[in-house]
Amino acid sequence: MADSNITKEALASALKELMEEKAFEKISVGDICDKCNMNRKSFYYHFKDKYHLVNWIFDTEFITTAQKKQYKNPWDILLMISQFFYDNRPFYRKALCIKGQNSFTEHFRDFLYPIIAERLRDIINEKDQEFQITFIADAIVMAFQRWIVDNSMMTPEEFVNQIKLSVKYLSISYIEDENKSPF
Numbered sequence: 001m002a003d004s005n006i007t008k009e010a011l012a013s014a015l016k017e018l019m020e021e022k023a024f025e026k027i028s029v030g031d032i033c034d035k036c037n038m039n040r041k042s043f044y045y046h047f048k049d050k051y052h053l054v055n056w057i058f059d060t061e062f063i064t065t066a067q068k069k070q071y072k073n074p075w076d077i078l079l080m081i082s083q084f085f086y087d088n089r090p091f092y093r094k095a096l097c098i099k100g101q102n103s104f105t106e107h108f109r110d111f112l113y114p115i116i117a118e119r120l121r122d123i124i125n126e127k128d129q130e131f132q133i134t135f136i137a138d139a140i141v142m143a144f145q146r147w148i149v150d151n152s153m154m155t156p157e158e159f160v161n162q163i164k165l166s167v168k169y170l171s172i173s174y175i176e177d178e179n180k181s182p183f
Contacts, residue, residue, distance in 0.1 A: 008046050010036040012057045015050065019094050024050070051102035054095050058107065061088075074119050075160060078140075082156035085148050096145045105141055112137045 014035035095104040
């Protein structure tokens, strides 16, 4: 492993340990550096801020692994994300509560956006795509947040099945409403 990755991994490990002890908002870059015996210059050489470090953790631990797998459909991706968050609940329970610019929830939404866009590109007319994709990405992020943060005992499989059911029921309701419409 290159020195750069060793340094990044050490900083990530330090942040994860600190997040077990206290709220993210109470953790400073100095705390992270002290925890792994590095100076702030080393931190800022690799990361813009502690938010960037949280996002890097997701990118390296999940995205690089996910890119190596084949998916039959978007539900498989959603299940893989669910399993990953479930397996890493202590960290993501706190990461999903981070507020503000460059927060993990924004980063996660930005990760989901192209996946949803790819699936809906041929289904939704171009004029409505931006709103619809953003709406669905926001809904999924909020569902994940509620599921992980509220300490649900629901398994990843149950969680994804509940999302599928919600989409199914909304679709049925929409079709029924369209059929009843006088227009």
